[in-house]
Amino acid sequence: MNRLEGHKRILVSWYSYAQYIPPFRLSDIQVTLGPKSFPNQSVGPLDGFSPPGRFDLMPVLESLALPTEYDAVVVASDASGTNQPLNLAAFDCPKVLFVGDTHHLDAPIRKLISYAKECAFDFILCGFNRQHLHWFIEAGFQNVAWLPGLVPNLSRPFLKNRRQEVCFFGQSGKYHPRRNHLLTEIDRLKAFPLVILQGQPEMSADRYASSAVSLNCSLNGDLNLRVFEILAAGGCLLTDRLSPQAGLELLLKEGKDYIGYDSVEECIEQSRFLLKHEDIALAISRAGYELFNSQMRPEQRARQLLDWVFHGRLDPRFRVTDFPRPRIGDRPTLTDRIQLYERLQELHRSKLSPTVLFTDDVPDIHVLDALDLRHLRMTLAYDDQNGIPSKPAEISQRCRTIRHRDLPNTVWDCVVTRDGKMPRELRPLQ
DSSP states (O other): OOSOGGGOOEEEEOOSOTTTSOOOOOOTTOEEEEEOOSTTOOOTTSSEEEOSEEEEHHHHHHHTTOOOOOSEEEEEEOTTOSEEEEOGGGSOSOEEEEEOOOSSSSSHHHHHHHHHHHTTOSEEEESSOGGGHHHHHHTTOSOEEEOTTOSOOOOOOOOSSOEEEEEEESOOSTTOHHHHHHHHHHHHHTOSOEEEEOOOHHHHHHHHHHEEEEEEOOSSSOOOHHHHHHHHHTOOEEEEOOOGGGOHHHHOOBTTTBEEESSHHHHHHHHHHHHHOHHHHHHHHHHHHHHHHHHTOHHHHHHHHHHHHHHOOOOGGGSOOOOOOOOSSOOOOHHHHHHHHHHHHHHHHHSSSOEEEEOTTSOHHHHHHGGGOTTOEEEEEESOGGGGGGSOHHHHHHOEEEEGGGOTTOOOSEEEOSSSOOOTTOOOOO
16 A cells, blocks of 8 residues: 555554543544443543444444444453454454553453454554563464553653652552552651642643652553653653563663662662752653653654554564573473463562462473563472572572472462472461
């Protein structure tokens, strides 16, 4: 086709409440559908409501008197199953799956892979969890990419005069134990002026622009939208460090574009430093703001997406090659690997620093899969210490070791064995 990318006929089937996470804009003749999440929800910015859950997309378009011919169909979906249009083979064009949250909910990775296979998507795209894209590659998908920051963000004029406070926008309820712990401890210690708010995106952008420090804490090791919302508004980003596989370090330089922390204590220390050194906080704010505007604006990401889909061109940063590969020999099935990983990931979400013991009969690939769960405290049990040097370097560098004879009466949050049975010398966590 000889249309300019901005004039491609794009159908976007959105998955979230549009006022909470706005659908991305890929074309000036785009059609956008999404489920009605609340009874009093207005259609805008959608062009029409689609049924929640699984539905045949073509008759829905026809019932809404919307076009049925497109140059590309882009479906955003996650493990909640809120948006799963079917019969995509009825559209004679590339089909793109935008993978939503895979870092929580029930069996999130397996559900999205199953849906992607069922609908035979041509392209798999992810913005939040780069560390999970290798599962799609291993499941057989050829065109897999990471495009962070694709969702629209609100820009603000850069402000020099700012409130001497740390602001936080977002939820911190039962689904966010790590975030809730962080905010509760900061509030309890009265370490510095902390403002916790919820509201519309416009309100959060205004506050990021006018506060000395803007605090973020991921739900479960994900590169969340708040990172880009803070940068777009010119805030000074203070965020938890993520695993290398998550990709934060591929986008931003710590100490220049943002400040990182690993613990409550370090978060407090970094906040106090930034509040005391206004010039440094402002320099970090400006560096992140300028980097966002030069490289990460949503319209830039949209062009990169369309350039990939229609011309096969993609920045190497957005391809994923650094993923674990099974060693020759004992190879668990991909389904077994993902199932174990999802259980460990949920443990990683629900506890601050969970302890995990891998017995010496567990294939190395299970340990390698779990390395992107930054807060897991992993230990390898061995009867023969001579087996340790043969482990991949990534495992030896990350994991502690313990001899079998030292295991009696030890307590672990999780024990991983080859057959799933608890060794007799261990006792379960009370």
